[in-house]
Amino acid sequence: MKPSVAAHSVILAFSILVAPVSSHGQQSANIPRVGYLGNSSPGLERDLVGAFRQGLQELGYAEGKNILIEYRWAEGKAERFPELAAELVRLPVDVVLTAGTPGALAAKRASQTIPIVMASSGDPVETGLAASLARPGGTLTGLSSDSSEVDGKRLELLREILPRLARVAVLFNPANPVTAVHRKQTQAAAASLHLKLEFVEMNGGEGFEAAFAAIPRQLPGALFIMPDWALVAYRARIVDFAARRSLPAMYGNREFVDAGGLISYATDFPDMFRRAATYVDKILKGAKPADLPVEQPTKFQLVINLKTAKALGLKMPQSILVRADEVIR
Numbered sequence: 001m002k003p004s005v006a007a008h009s010v011i012l013a014f015s016i017l018v019a020p021v022s023s024h025g026q027q028s029a030n031i032p033r034v035g036y037l038g039n040s041s042p043g044l045e046r047d048l049v050g051a052f053r054q055g056l057q058e059l060g061y062a063e064g065k066n067i068l069i070e071y072r073w074a075e076g077k078a079e080r081f082p083e084l085a086a087e088l089v090r091l092p093v094d095v096v097l098t099a100g101t102p103g104a105l106a107a108k109r110a111s112q113t114i115p116i117v118m119a120s121s122g123d124p125v126e127t128g129l130a131a132s133l134a135r136p137g138g139t140l141t142g143l144s145s146d147s148s149e150v151d152g153k154r155l156e157l158l159r160e161i162l163p164r165l166a167r168v169a170v171l172f173n174p175a176n177p178v179t180a181v182h183r184k185q186t187q188a189a190a191a192s193l194h195l196k197l198e199f200v201e202m203n204g205g206e207g208f209e210a211a212f213a214a215i216p217r218q219l220p221g222a223l224f225i226m227p228d229w230a231l232v233a234y235r236a237r238i239v240d241f242a243a244r245r246s247l248p249a250m251y252g253n254r255e256f257v258d259a260g261g262l263i264s265y266a267t268d269f270p271d272m273f274r275r276a277a278t279y280v281d282k283i284l285k286g287a288k289p290a291d292l293p294v295e296q297p298t299k300f301q302l303v304i305n306l307k308t309a310k311a312l313g314l315k316m317p318q319s320i321l322v323r324a325d326e327v328i329r
Contacts, residue, residue: 032284033068035088035096037103039229040076051270055277076233078175081106089114095280100229101127101178108140115283118142119276120269122178124294133294141289142279144296145267151182152189154265158222158250159193160317167196169220171211173228174201182226202231212241227252227266235259248312257303257328268299301325
């Protein structure tokens with residue numbers, strides 16, 4: 001029995017809905033393709049991807065219609081970046097969008113010709129990504145999340161919450177080249193605040209047990225988690241550890257506070273991803289990355305989780321609450 005005309009229409013409509021947005025064999029050569037090199041997973045970077053898409057929409061782009069995005073996810077494993085970057089180069093894509101220094105370095109090494117836009121990175125000059133902020137040179141430009149005052153501000157906030165604080169355990173990822181810059185800035189700030197820092201390595205998922213065993217031995221009064229997108233991928237485990245040990249913790253990414261962490265002071269990363277769309281647009285219209293200055297952060301967010309403060313038995317100072325951009329109750 002032959003299907004009716006109506007049945008044909010339903011089948012056709014369903015096939016359109018389930019068809020992939022982009023098909024490498026059929027896509028128009030005129031539609032630009034952006035490679036998105038993600039640090040963790042689609043769920044964990046939903047807000048960042050959403051902000052980037054919003055920026056594109058504001059510039060007249062519609063994903064799947066006049067721009068295509070190829071997503072690759074490192075799942076919190078920085079060692080995957082070279083392979084993922086190479087995949088994007090082989091497609092090829094017209095522009096690669098990265099977040100964080102390891103991904104940007106991998107993309108730069110994977111191609112000498114494909115433009116790279118950093119949605120965020122540590123100091124791009126110190127890490128060899130750019131010749132200078134004003135004229136980055138080469139094929140890479142974008143936005144830097146680095147600010148020499150931010151690490152010190154984080155320690156100042158911890159001291160304000162805990163006036164008697166003397167010792168802080170600092171969790172960091174040694175695989176991230178920009179860690180050395182943050183470490184130097186944090187040590188300088190600690191000296192002026194008379195705080196003793198104990199640095200603890202956490203290199204990928206395999207380093208958790210050693211790090212979590214080392215921290216209690218140092219008898220810290222608080223935790224300080226350096227900003228690092230690889231660590232964000234494991235935020236649930238880190239936040240859970242801080243809760244079990246009743247340790248107040250300052251985070252360099254607000255995603256930790258959304259997951260139950262105490263406090264974060266960080267660059268407004270969604271805003272940076274939204275602004276990164278402007279760089280992608282300019283490059284697709286013919287601008288050279290070498291001529292586009294690297295932007296530095298202009299917006300920062302102080303986020304506090306009062307539920308966590310209560311669980312820790314902490315009374316958050318009013319002087320901090322009135323300065324908070326967001327308070328989770």
